[in-house]
Amino acid sequence: MTDADLRIDALTGTRVVVTPWRQRRPNLPDGCPFCPGGLEAPEPYEVRHFPNRWPALPDGRHEVILHSPDHNSSFPALGGDRSAQVVELWSARTAALGSREDVNYVFVFENRGRLIGSTIDHPHSQVMAFGMIPPIPESELSAAACDLCRDPGQDLIVTRCAGWQAVVPWAPSWPYEMLISPRRHVADLPAAGPDLRAGLGVMLVEALTRMEALLGRDTPYMLWLHQRPTGPGDWPAAHLHLHLAPVLRAPGVTRHLAAAEFGAGVFFDPVDPQQAAAQLRTPPRDGTMQHQPRQR
Ligand SMILES: [Zn+2]
Ligand SMILES: [Zn+2]
Ligand SMILES: [Zn+2]
Numbered sequence: 001m002t003d004a005d006l007r008i009d010a011l012t013g014t015r016v017v018v019t020p021w022r023q024r025r026p027n028l029p030d031g032c033p034f035c036p037g038g039l040e041a042p043e044p045y046e047v048r049h050f051p052n053r054w055p056a057l058p059d060g061r062h063e064v065i066l067h068s069p070d071h072n073s074s075f076p077a078l079g080g081d082r083s084a085q086v087v088e089l090w091s092a093r094t095a096a097l098g099s100r101e102d103v104n105y106v107f108v109f110e111n112r113g114r115l116i117g118s119t120i121d122h123p124h125s126q127v128m129a130f131g132m133i134p135p136i137p138e139s140e141l142s143a144a145a146c147d148l149c150r151d152p153g154q155d156l157i158v159t160r161c162a163g164w165q166a167v168v169p170w171a172p173s174w175p176y177e178m179l180i181s182p183r184r185h186v187a188d189l190p191a192a193g194p195d196l197r198a199g200l201g202v203m204l205v206e207a208l209t210r211m212e213a214l215l216g217r218d219t220p221y222m223l224w225l226h227q228r229p230t231g232p233g234d235w236p237a238a239h240l241h242l243h244l245a246p247v248l249r250a251p252g253v254t255r256h257l258a259a260a261e262f263g264a265g266v267f268f269d270p271v272d273p274q275q276a277a278a279q280l281r282t283p284p285r286d287g288t289m290q291h292q293p294r295q296r
Pocket of ligand 3: 140226241243
């Protein structure tokens with residue numbers, strides 16, 4: 001185990017990394033450090049990566065990925081091609097960090113919006129390179145066969161495009177969660193190849209545009225990738241995918257996770273998954289499908 005300060009709660013088995021130094025990080029810093037010329041981006045850039053100044057994991061294993069020099073951008077505003085540049089950088093950092101001896105799992109994620117705790121609005125994601133295989137991917141990987149290669153059923157499919165599909169899970173933890181996966185069995189971003197990675201840029205725009213049409217522009221969300229562990233081992237169930245979870249259950253209404261979810265470990269979903277898929281398939285036609293850059 002190489003993850004400093006990893007603790008396992010004796011009662012529940014929950015894994016906790018204690019990071020007291022992160023308490024000192026600024027909560028909404030003055031001026032944007034991610035805009036070109038800012039603290040973390042002194043030179044012009046299209047996409048950029050750098051070590052997190054307030055890392056949750058040591059030894060350069062927590063990075064920040066900047067998606068665009070434009071402070072007010074988003075995947076839908078970037079469009080497919082420029083979103084694909086972000087996917088390419090996720091892939092390159094997966095390969096680079098995954099080649100390290102002290103790394104067994106590269107976890108890419110985005111927390112978007114203040115509601116979910118993002119301290120900087122500038123479009124960015126993060127990469128954590130764990131020494132361990134974290135428990136949720138480990139649980140998914142323990143399946144004997146690949147569940148993502150099964151037909152999910154028409155009523156859960158939201159959309160298919162560019163070699164990818166987006167479905168609402170049969171048992172979603174979040175009401176409008178989407179599971180986005182390549183339609184062929186590919187273990188990770190580096191193995192996907194440039195064409196399929198470019199397709200993910202297109203699919204991200206598509207899925208987020210549908211989500212925003214249904215739940216409102218700039219809906220706060222979480223996005224995370226699951227892929228093959230980077231250490232040794234055979235992982236037949238490793239099928240690259242993304243979980244996209246808006247943190248609203250209706251326009252303007254926050255979905256809270258609380259005592260039942262944390263204390264009982266059971267999620268309660270107030271929206272029927274087939275209904276969620278139908279709504280995401282055919283979002284309201286009030287013009288919100290056309291993305292406009294947001295105003296500050
Ligand atoms: Zn900025
Ligand atoms: Zn598969
Ligand atoms: Zn997963």
